[in-house]
Amino acid sequence: MTGTVEILIIGGGEAAYCAAAAAARAGAATALVARKKSECAPSPSSCHVPNFVWRRLDLQEYGLSLEPVSALVTLLPNGETVASSASARDTKAALAETGKHDHVVWTEFVEDMKKLGRDVHLSPAVGGSGAAKMNKLAYLYGGLDVLSALGQVTGGCADLLDDYLADEGLKAHVAAHALSPAGVGASEAGGGASLPELFSEDAWRVRAGKDSPQLIKTLQTICKDSGVDCREDDIADIAGESGRMQTVTLAGGDKLKARYILFASPEAAAVNGYYGDAAPLAARGRATAQLRIKLKKPFAPPVADEKAVFQIIDDLADLQAASDAVADGALPDKPPVAFEFAENGDIIARTSYCPKAFREDDEWRGWTGQDRQAVTKRIMDRLSDRIDGLSVNVRKTDFKLYGADAPEHDRFVNGGENIFILPNRHNAIAEAVKLVDKVLSGE
Amino acid sequence: MSETQGQYQFAGRIEGGIDAIVVGAGFNGLVAAAYLGRAGLKTILLGASADVGGGVKERTFASGLKYPDGEHLVSHLDPVMIEDLDLYRFGLSYAARRLDTVYFFEDGQSLHLSGDLLRAGGVEYEDEDERAAFAKFMEEALEAAAFLRPVFEPVGGDAKAFDKLIRSAPAGLAARINQYLLASVDDVLDAGLPSGLFKTAMTSEAAFRAGAAPNEPFSFMELLRRWSGEVSGLQGALAFPEGGAPAVIDALRRAAQAAKVDIREAVPVSSILIEKDRAAGVEFEGGGQLRAPLIIAACNADRAFQRMIGPAELDLEFQRALLAPAPKIAPASVHLALSGVARDEKTEENMRRRLVYAPPPAKLRRAFAEARAGDIPEDLIVETIFPGALDGGLASDSLQTLSAIAHPLPFDLEADEKRREAIQNAIFSNLEKFAPEITGRIEETALRLAADRAGEAGEKPSVFAARGPVIRQAALARAAAAGNIGGFYFCGPEAQVGAGLSGLAGRIAAKRALKESRRGGFS
Numbered sequence: 001m002t003g004t005v006e007i008l009i010i011g012g013g014e015a016a017y018c019a020a021a022a023a024a025r026a027g028a029a030t031a032l033v034a035r036k037k038s039e040c041a042p043s044p045s046s047c048h049v050p051n052f053v054w055r056r057l058d059l060q061e062y063g064l065s066l067e068p069v070s071a072l073v074t075l076l077p078n079g080e081t082v083a084s085s086a087s088a089r090d091t092k093a094a095l096a097e098t099g100k101h102d103h104v105v106w107t108e109f110v111e112d113m114k115k116l117g118r119d120v121h122l123s124p125a126v127g128g129s130g131a132a133k134m135n136k137l138a139y140l141y142g143g144l145d146v147l148s149a150l151g152q153v154t155g156g157c158a159d160l161l162d163d164y165l166a167d168e169g170l171k172a173h174v175a176a177h178a179l180s181p182a183g184v185g186a187s188e189a190g191g192g193a194s195l196p197e198l199f200s201e202d203a204w205r206v207r208a209g210k211d212s213p214q215l216i217k218t219l220q221t222i223c224k225d226s227g228v229d230c231r232e233d234d235i236a237d238i239a240g241e242s243g244r245m246q247t248v249t250l251a252g253g254d255k256l257k258a259r260y261i262l263f264a265s266p267e268a269a270a271v272n273g274y275y276g277d278a279a280p281l282a283a284r285g286r287a288t289a290q291l292r293i294k295l296k297k298p299f300a301p302p303v304a305d306e307k308a309v310f311q312i313i314d315d316l317a318d319l320q321a322a323s324d325a326v327a328d329g330a331l332p333d334k335p336p337v338a339f340e341f342a343e344n345g346d347i348i349a350r351t352s353y354c355p356k357a358f359r360e361d362d363e364w365r366g367w368t369g370q371d372r373q374a375v376t377k378r379i380m381d382r383l384s385d386r387i388d389g390l391s392v393n394v395r396k397t398d399f400k401l402y403g404a405d406a407p408e409h410d411r412f413v414n415g416g417e418n419i420f421i422l423p424n425r426h427n428a429i430a431e432a433v434k435l436v437d438k439v440l441s442g443e
Numbered sequence: 444m445s446e447t448q449g450q451y452q453f454a455g456r457i458e459g460g461i462d463a464i465v466v467g468a469g470f471n472g473l474v475a476a477a478y479l480g481r482a483g484l485k486t487i488l489l490g491a492s493a494d495v496g497g498g499v500k501e502r503t504f505a506s507g508l509k510y511p512d513g514e515h516l517v518s519h520l521d522p523v524m525i526e527d528l529d530l531y532r533f534g535l536s537y538a539a540r541r542l543d544t545v546y547f548f549e550d551g552q553s554l555h556l557s558g559d560l561l562r563a564g565g566v567e568y569e570d571e572d573e574r575a576a577f578a579k580f581m582e583e584a585l586e587a588a589a590f591l592r593p594v595f596e597p598v599g600g601d602a603k604a605f606d607k608l609i610r611s612a613p614a615g616l617a618a619r620i621n622q623y624l625l626a627s628v629d630d631v632l633d634a635g636l637p638s639g640l641f642k643t644a645m646t647s648e649a650a651f652r653a654g655a656a657p658n659e660p661f662s663f664m665e666l667l668r669r670w671s672g673e674v675s676g677l678q679g680a681l682a683f684p685e686g687g688a689p690a691v692i693d694a695l696r697r698a699a700q701a702a703k704v705d706i707r708e709a710v711p712v713s714s715i716l717i718e719k720d721r722a723a724g725v726e727f728e729g730g731g732q733l734r735a736p737l738i739i740a741a742c743n744a745d746r747a748f749q750r751m752i753g754p755a756e757l758d759l760e761f762q763r764a765l766l767a768p769a770p771k772i773a774p775a776s777v778h779l780a781l782s783g784v785a786r787d788e789k790t791e792e793n794m795r796r797r798l799v800y801a802p803p804p805a806k807l808r809r810a811f812a813e814a815r816a817g818d819i820p821e822d823l824i825v826e827t828i829f830p831g832a833l834d835g836g837l838a839s840d841s842l843q844t845l846s847a848i849a850h851p852l853p854f855d856l857e858a859d860e861k862r863r864e865a866i867q868n869a870i871f872s873n874l875e876k877f878a879p880e881i882t883g884r885i886e887e888t889a890l891r892l893a894a895d896r897a898g899e900a901g902e903k904p905s906v907f908a909a910r911g912p913v914i915r916q917a918a919l920a921r922a923a924a925a926g927n928i929g930g931f932y933f934c935g936p937e938a939q940v941g942a943g944l945s946g947l948a949g950r951i952a953a954k955r956a957l958k959e960s961r962r963g964g965f966s
Contacts, residue, residue, distance in 0.1 A: 147918050148763035154661055154912045159768035187771075187815055189912060190660035275630065284629075324812040327658055328805065359805065412622065412634035 003229060004257040005029040007439065008248060010235060010272060011264030012038035014046045015428035017219035019264055021057050022433045024226035028440050031229035031256055033248075039267040041290040041350055041402045044340045045069050045205040045309060046215050047429045056433070062218045065209035069340075070307040074173035075386040077314050081303045082173035086204045095170070102167045109164040110199050117196030119149040157184075157191035158316055168315060174198070175319055176311035180336045181425045182266075183286040183352035185323030186316045194425070202430035207307060208343075229256075235272040238411075238419065246418065260439050263421040264432055273407040276421035286326055287354040287367075287404035289375045293347040293383075294396040302387060306341040312382045313337075322353035329359025331374055337382045349379050356404050367404050375399075456731040461485050463737035463956065464725055466712050466751070469497030469900060471934040472741030473695045474521075474949030475956075477528050479737070480702025482957050487733065488699065489725070490708040491742065492901030496692035499944070500899075502778075504887040508842050510778040511687020512891060514944055515828055515846045516542070516797065518681050519672035520691065521947040528698045535694040538685040538834035540675050542797045546644040547877030549803050554640045555796075560585055560670065560679040573639045580635040580645070587620055588670035589678055594917055595668050595940040597924035597948050623667060624914065628657035629804070647801035647824045652774050652850050652942055654909035656811030657804065661912035668913050668941045681797060683833040691944055711901070715740070715751040715931065722930035725751075736930050737956045741949065743906050744923050744937040756928060764919055765937075770908035771815045773854035773893040777847050777870050780887040784843040794832035794843075800825040800877050814851040819865050823849040823873045842886060847874065854908045857894050866890065906936045916940045924951060932956050 005028075009020040012034030020032040049059065049066060073083045082100075084091040088110040095103035152160050157179055161171045175186045178194035185191065197203060208214050223230055233250040238261065240246035248256045263269035266284075269276065275284055301308065313319065313336045322332035332353050339349035354375060357364045376399050384391045413419040420439065424431040465476040468490030476488040494500060499513025525535065541558030548554075556563040564578025590612060594605070609617055623631060628649040636642040649666035650657045670679035684690045699706065715738055716723040724734035740747035744765055748757055784790065802810065802822035810820035827847045831838025838844060849870040855862065867890050871882050893907035900906075910916055917940045924938045934952035939945055 147922050148760050148766075150918055151764055151767065151911070151915050154915050155768055162768070163766070188659055189655040189662070320812075320816075324809070327808055327812075362803075362805075410633070412626075412630060 002255045002257070003031065004245075005031045005229065006258070007031075007260040007262065007436065008033065008246075008256060008258035009262050009264055009436075010034075011040075011268030013040045013265055013268070013428070014216055014219060015422065015424075015432040016264030016268065017216065017223055018049070018053055018057070018429045019262060019422075019432040019436045020228045020230075021219060021222045021226050022053065023436045023440060024223065024228045025056055026437070026440060029229075030227075031231065031258065032223060033231050033233050033235060033250065033256075035234055035271065036232050039271040039402060040265060041288050041400065042216070043350075044342045044348055045207045048202050048204050048206055048427065049215070050202045050430045053429060053433050057219075057222050059218065059222075062221060063213060064215065064218045065212040066206040066215065067209045067307070069205045069207055069309050071304040071309075072173070072177045072311075073301075073304045073308045074169075074176050074311045074313065075302065076169050076172060077385075080169055082169050083304055083308070084173065100167050100170055102165045102170050105164050112164070113195045113199035114201070116149050116152060117200045120146050120153055153193040153196065154190060155192045156187040156189060157194055158186040158320075160192040160195055161186075161316075172313055172316050172318075173311070175316055176313045176336055176338075177309070178426075179319055180311060180313075180338055180352060183288075183323060183326060183354075185320035187320050188323060197424060197426040200427045200430075203426035205309060235274075238274075238413075259418065261419045262432075262435065262439070263419075265428065266421060266423055267403050269413075269421045270403060270406045270410065273410045274413050274419070274421065275410050276413050276419075276423070284410075285356045286352060287356050288350055288352045288402045289354045289372075289379065290348065290350040290400045290402065291376060291379050292342070292398040292400075293349060293394055294398075295345060295347065296393050296395045298345045299387075299389075299393065301341070306345075308340075310339045311336065312339070312386050326353050326355045329355045329357060329364065331355065331358075331371065331378070333378075334382065335375070335378055337379050339383065347383070349383060351375070351379060354401070354404070356406060357408075364408075367401060372399055372401065457734060458732070459734045461487055461733060461735040462960070463487075463739065464489065464733055464735045465739045465741055466715070466725060466747070467491065467741030467935065468495040468706065468708065469741055469902070469936075470499065470692065470695070470944050470946060471939065471949035471952070472497075472739070473692065473699055474524055474528070474946040475739045475741060475932075475934055475953040476704045476706075477695060477699040477702050478950060478953030479739075479956065480699060480704040481528065482953075484737070484957075484960065485703075485705075487705045487707060487735070489710050489712055489733075490706070490901070491711045492899060493709045494899050494901075495696060495706060495708065496689065496900075497902065498896035498900035498907070499688050499692050501687070501689040502889065504778075504780050504889065506780060506839070506842060506887060508780050508839050508844060508887070509837055510780075510844050510846065510889065511689045511830055511837070512776075512778065512889075513896065514688040514942075515776070515826075515830070515848065516681045516683055517688060517691065517944050518669065518674060518679070519941070519943050519945040519947075520674060520682075521945055521950055522673060522676070524946040524950045527950070528695070530691075530694045530698060533694040533697040533701065535691060536685045537675065537682045539683040539795060541677055541680040542683065542795070542828070542833075544681075544797045544799055545793075546640070546647070546799050546801045548640060548643055548801055549806075549876065552640060553877075554644055556644070558680055558797075559677060570639065573636075573641060576636055577641040580632075580641075583619060583635070584667065585670055585678060586616060587623060588667040590616060591620065591667055592671045595671050595913075597920040597934075597938045597940075597951055623663050625660055626663045627660050628662045628666065631663045632657075643801050643804060644799075646804045646807060647799060650807060650811070650850070651799075651824050651826060652848070652909055654770060654772055654911050656808050658808050661914055664913035665941070672943075672945075683828065683830070685834050686836065687830055687834070688944060695946075712751060714753070715747075717752065717756055717928065717931075720756075720929060722928060737932075737960055738930060739932045739934060739949075739952050739956055741934050741952075743903055743935050744919075744933065745903070747933055747935055748923075752928070752931070758927065761922055764922060767911060770854045770905050770910065771817075772811065772851045773908035774848050774850040775852050775866055775870065775893070776891045777849070777867060778889040778891070779845040779847070779885050780842045781845055781881070781884040782842055782886045783884050791832055794829035798827040798877065800827075800873050802873075811851050814853045817853045819852065819869045821869065821872075823852070823869060825849045825870065825873045827874070827878075845881075849873065851909065854893060854905070856904055858892055863890055863892070866892070902936075910941070913940060920948070924948060926952075926955060930956075930959065
């Protein structure tokens with residue numbers, strides 16, 4: 001079976017379905033290819049759905065109701081916790097209450113990060129103000145207005161945090177939430193770009209409300225209703241000249257011709273054997289381990305509530321140490337762990353600090369059962385250390401690994417071939433739809 | 444010409460009748476002063492320390508054997524500057540041009556590449572597919588490096604000018620440049636050179652003296668910058684001046700003296716006088732003043748802008764951009780006097796090459812992580828040359844000199860004896876990996892860290908550390924050199940992209956100053 005489309009979206013997450021639905025509703029012939037087993041670990045919360053996307057897709061007609069997650073929480077050692085909420089003012093007040101002196105700069109910090117996000121964008125084809133029509137190079141070397149912003153986003157996350165904050169716990173909190181979805185270290189170049197993304201207007205995560213269908217299911221329905229050619233398959237090959245129609249061969253043998261191709265996340269590209277530039281938060285060679293923990297009896301989190309997003313790390317250095325271990329092809333001793341509560345009370349814990357393959361005696365090898373047990377144990381250790389009585393409350397754990405089955409050899413692509421990889425982590429839905437609009441309007 | 448020290452610092456003394464002042468007697472300061480002097484301007488060059496040349500100078504071992512300290516090869520000497528200042532007439536000459544490079548690998552293999560990079564792809568190699576991939580990679584990277592040369596220059600032009608430049612590129616090249624721009628070394632090499640010795644060699648070449656590990660974003664541009672330079676008309680080549688890099692400083696100094704530049708050493712400037720939004724002169728730490736309508740600052744930007752000019756005169760965005768995070772990684776160099784080096788022709792020939800130890804990429808990545816954490820890595824890239832073999836004046840009958848730069852090492856503001864010894868041992872153990880038993884031949888050793896050079900040059904140590912991403916360096920260089928204050932120009936280290944002797948920033952600052960002076964922009 002063959003077909004010709006204007007734009008092909010590759011990926012199985014919310015951003016992919018949003019992008020496909022938005023493209024189809026804009027009148028473009030659209031196809032979406034997602035693997036049977038999604039490349040991204042499904043999570044109880046999803047990326048923020050901005051108003052313009054909501055209206056474009058008429059989400060209210062599908063009985064959907066989304067509510068923002070209640071807080072971002074980090075569980076530090078010795079019972080210390082840090083929490084922030086969607087409102088910078090509330091967070092400031094909460095910080096003041098816990099005696100954190102940094103409350104005086106918090107709102108300024110958040111405002112500056114938002115401004116930084118408007119000033120400079122490193123995403124392919126998504127330029128900052130005025131840059132959309134201009135070449136990426138010209139824009140970056142442009143002038144005084146992007147100069148300091150450029151220094152901040154190309155530097156490490158820790159450096160940018162040091163410019164504003166003094167409290168180590170608060171810095172660890174912000175860095176953990178900003179970097180851990182991508183498995184990046186706090187000193188790595190480009191990590192600074194995660195902060196404007198985390199604090200952008202379109203980043204605060206949401207969960208489906210009571211009695212609401214899941215966002216992803218709704219989006220799949222909308223895609224079908226809008227005539228998106230949805231397929232469950234892998235990409236075998238993409239061939240075509242720069243700027244021309246690309247011929248996409250699917251693993252099942254079907255061929256599709258597409259003018260534009262958009263991988264909706266770095267993982268979607270990686271599992272299909274592609275990677276791109278411009279992705280400080282798209283570190284290659286990583287996998288994500290997810291553990292679903294069924295509990296014997298429900299329990300309330302140590303702070304905040306069941307609708308918060310939690311991170312566990314000891315300090316800023318944890319993130320870098322974990323990233324360095326992964327780059328070496330090893331499992332970190334203390335992987336940063338994120339967890340949330342599912343609707344039924346299960347704990348969904350995950351770490352993105354896992355290697356795609358292991359390196360032993362200079363040889364690479366794949367994941368084994370022992371590795372799965374090792375990472376399970378390390379995630380459990382971290383959770384038990386922070387949550388009293390967890391270890392005796394576990395009924396069952398279910399382990400899943402994402403991204404480790406990516407092909408060893410991958411291909412480097414960029415916007416020049418009309419193949420795009422969306423690198424955004426925190427505001428992926430908004431940026432995916434914006435990118436689709438830019439691509440389809442020929443910018 | 445007069446060389447005077449200190450005596451101009453009397454409080455209350457005001458000296459006038461001068462056309463131009465250059466603050467900072469490093470390489471770019473000398474270049475700028477020589478240009479101004481040659482144009483007939485009465486020019487004074489003020490050095491903060493007793494040394495002209497920014498820490499690049501000839502030193503002597505206890506045995507009396509000389510070694511060139513500072514930079515050990517040149518790759519970016521501005522050809523226009525050499526011609527304009529007639530440096531060949533003032534003594535510049537090359538003892539060796541287009542040095543071949545031999546890369547040594549952990550498993551004992553080696554790879555010999557031509558110093559003419561365009562021919563490097565033609566190397567004899569057993570695996571023809573890998574060699575062809577390497578030849579293609581070199582061709583594409585060199586083309587991009589040559590095209591991007593204006594990007595690495597601190598010259599005017601705005602976003603639109605760059606946009607025009609990129610649009611003038613053929614479609615394939617433009618796409619590749621967009622790809623290179625934000626990519627890591629690994630990203631680009633994995634695509635073009637997925638395995639083999641070529642990948643290991645090029646990873647080390649790109650990571651040498653860089654501030655970020657090869658798996659980090661933006662790191663690939665460092666290699667393009669390195670290959671954007673030219674020496675005696677050959678792109679990406681490396682040369683050894685007769686007498687080493689200090690001889691370039693000497694030639695420049697002679698050129699400046701011939702141009703009647705008044706060089707004054709050890710006169711620290713405390714501030715630059717701004718009157719009616721124009722530069723009017725400088726004030727010394729002792730209180731005296733020197734007045735002139737043109738001022739060129741060739742010291743670090745922090746000192747020039749924040750301290751000498753002061754924040755009140757500066758654009759806020761620019762001030763923010765100057766706030767760079769403290770560097771964490773720096774190279775270190777070591778100079779050795781070796782005894783018992785064979786004198787046969789083959790050994791001599793081998794010693795006239797640049798020898799580079801290239802650790803396996805995985806170990807190199809770990810080394811960057813360790814250096815950043817303040818630890819001394821086990822594996823280091825070591826670039827080695829034998830100055831005495833390249834230039835007979837730098838060897839004696841019994842001793843041969845070796846000069847090595849090792850990277851990545853932790854950036855220390857100061858290092859105690861124990862730390863210095865540990866750094867030295869790490870460099871030696873990596874030298875041993877390709878030159879077994881060399882340590883047994885060492886008669887004399889001089890370890891030079893960033894802090895050592897800084898002390899002598901009267902600069903801050905971070906100037907000699909590895910710097911941030913090239914895209915940021917280039918953007919900052921253009922902004923710093925732009926000059927928004929009348930009569931004031933900047934050509935300090937931040938006006939240059941990357942390390943090494945170039946002189947381009949000095950030339951551009953001087954040319955701009957001259958243009959303004961001819962226009963009669965001041966009275």
